[in-house]
Amino acid sequence: MGGLGCVDSPTYAKSAVVAMVLFFTAGYGLGWAAVTQTLNAELCSTNTRDFTFRTASVTAVCTQ
Numbered sequence: 001m002g003g004l005g006c007v008d009s010p011t012y013a014k015s016a017v018v019a020m021v022l023f024f025t026a027g028y029g030l031g032w033a034a035v036t037q038t039l040n041a042e043l044c045s046t047n048t049r050d051f052t053f054r055t056a057s058v059t060a061v062c063t064q
Contacts, residue, residue: 031063 004013004020044052 027063031060 004010004016007013039056
């Protein structure tokens with residue numbers, strides 16, 4: 001989004017920035033936001049906490 005504000009003729013720059021914010025919000029919501037990290041940190045057993053937290057983090061990053 002920073003690059004969108006540096007163009008010479010910013011006719012569509014504001015619309016593009018708003019669209020990028022909407023895409024981020026949609027991706028963040030589809031990735032269950034921070035719920036996966038919170039649930040895995042609190043609900044998993046001590047033995048599997050590292051694996052499940054890592055899996056949830058990778059899944060959240062991929063969906064976002």
